[in-house]
Amino acid sequence: MNPRFFLRCFFVLALLSGAVAQAQTRVPARKPGSVAPRPRLSANGEGVKDGLSMVKGRMILTELGTSNPLTADKKLINGTVISTTGLVTATDGTTTQINEGDHVSLSGRVTTRQAIAAADSIAKIQVFDAKYPGKRKKMEEEAERKAKAKAKLLEERAKAKEKAAKKKKR
Template identity: 65%
Template sequence: MKLRHVFHCLFVAVLLGEAATAQAQTKLPPRRTGGVAPRPRMVATGVGLKDGLTMQKGRVVLTELGVTNPLTADKKLINGVRISPTGLVTAKDSSTIQMAEGDVVSLTGRVTSRASIAEADSLLKIKTFDMRYPGKRKKMEEERARKEKVKIKLAEDKAKAKAKRDK
């Protein structure tokens, strides 16, 4: 009986000890001024293509206010440029350009080819690479030139060795 009473008291003491250590949730300390602000998150706008006309799969597609539909009739733009559903762009001075796959015409009438878009993208990638890793492209070019010189030297040495063996 005494042993049972001791266990009971011990059990109650443990429960009371746990209850005494439990605390309510506390507020977080206020944010320090001058600290690092959280990075802004990217938000999808829902617009996949820029507004304008694009040649896709041999058809001209018109995108206005984020809504894309195939072009069914000639479209006259702000500056007087006319675009046919087949991709024939006619300027005010009657000069014509045939759109190729991936070419884009803005709603103001500016024609941009797929090649110029790719070139602009690659130049942008080079600029961002140079900003992220200053001097690295120069080092890579020097390393490539050094390897090319070594390769040429090895080829010359092989040619000399072959000429010497042939004598």
């Protein structure tokens, strides 16, 4: 056989084996003495605040990002006691029933779902005004102008109907 043929085959095999060896390299090990990264807690869904919330009819206690159902009455920093049914008893003796979506901070502050929604909408308006200064005012003026035009059109239609009714009577 031809020695050049064997030389070419050997050369091709050497190239292919080098490519395979490169694909099987390992990830370099960590430096000695380094610390492994700490696992992070991930919030599922909405932002989770520490405190107690009523979710699907159950009181959920969230501390340090970990949520668990409330199994016994919880006494807070300011002396407020929260029962497993969502009954909040303040230090002065007043009681409040927590509804779905309400939140009680670990310091004892009760926030209703309506207050949360109102604060969120105010924050969104402030962000919109900062991003588009004067645009909200223009939109309100445009809506007011359209409402006046619609009222005028309805008034004209009512007058036209009255005239048509008078012509029919004659």
